[in-house]
Amino acid sequence: xxxxxxxxxxxxxxxxxxxxxxxxxxxxxxxxxxxxxxxxxxxxxxxxxxxxxxxxxxxxxxxxxxxxxxxxxxxxxxxxxxxxxxxxxxxxxxxxxxxxxxxxxxxxxx
Amino acid sequence: xxxxxxxxxxxxxxxxxxxxxxxxxxxxxxxxxxxxxxxxxxxxxxxxxxxxxxxxxxxxxxxxxxxxxxxxxxxxxxxxxxxxxxxxxxxxxxxxxxxxxxxxxxxxxx
Numbered sequence: 001x002x003x004x005x006x007x008x009x010x011x012x013x014x015x016x017x018x019x020x021x022x023x024x025x026x027x028x029x030x031x032x033x034x035x036x037x038x039x040x041x042x043x044x045x046x047x048x049x050x051x052x053x054x055x056x057x058x059x060x061x062x063x064x065x066x067x068x069x070x071x072x073x074x075x076x077x078x079x080x081x082x083x084x085x086x087x088x089x090x091x092x093x094x095x096x097x098x099x100x101x102x103x104x105x106x107x108x109x110x
Numbered sequence: 111x112x113x114x115x116x117x118x119x120x121x122x123x124x125x126x127x128x129x130x131x132x133x134x135x136x137x138x139x140x141x142x143x144x145x146x147x148x149x150x151x152x153x154x155x156x157x158x159x160x161x162x163x164x165x166x167x168x169x170x171x172x173x174x175x176x177x178x179x180x181x182x183x184x185x186x187x188x189x190x191x192x193x194x195x196x197x198x199x200x201x202x203x204x205x206x207x208x209x210x211x212x213x214x215x216x217x218x219x220x
Binding site: 002005029033035040041042044045048050051058088090097098099100101103104 | 111114139141143145151153154155158196197201206207208209210211212213
């Protein structure tokens, strides 16, 4: 089992560009989450999903959109990237309880 | 929304010392999480506990639900324990997902 994987691992964008981060899990978990981690701050919840076809907003959802068309995949989209979205993005999945984290995506917006 | 505070922010100790990291939260919860973030950035779940104490190897986690406080202890610390330890609690406010402390950066010197 690969667990939770994230694509890409690194990305540099220019302000205004768009991109999609992909999270995939092979553990058949219902719950999936997107977090961002910034220096000096704890991880913060962006969006989450409690099952295929569902999404909900977390603490810091502005500027992001998500989709969960398939149970195993959770996509995070940035329609018009801003320098404030420079961060490390972590995806996690859960059967309800313990969370399993992906390796992270380091995104820089210039 | 739950608020999570950790202390200390930084801790340097000698190999073999007994380590204690503290966590407090503001709203009653169903379970508290302890996570470890390796120097390379990966995040691993160590414990999820709702009452009493849990032990895994040299790691011990305790929680006092009435006082809204948890501790993570490391016995016979070793340089390979050097990492960031993060406490997390349910976000609350109707949202799923976790809210995180800022982490404790632990360095164990040989």
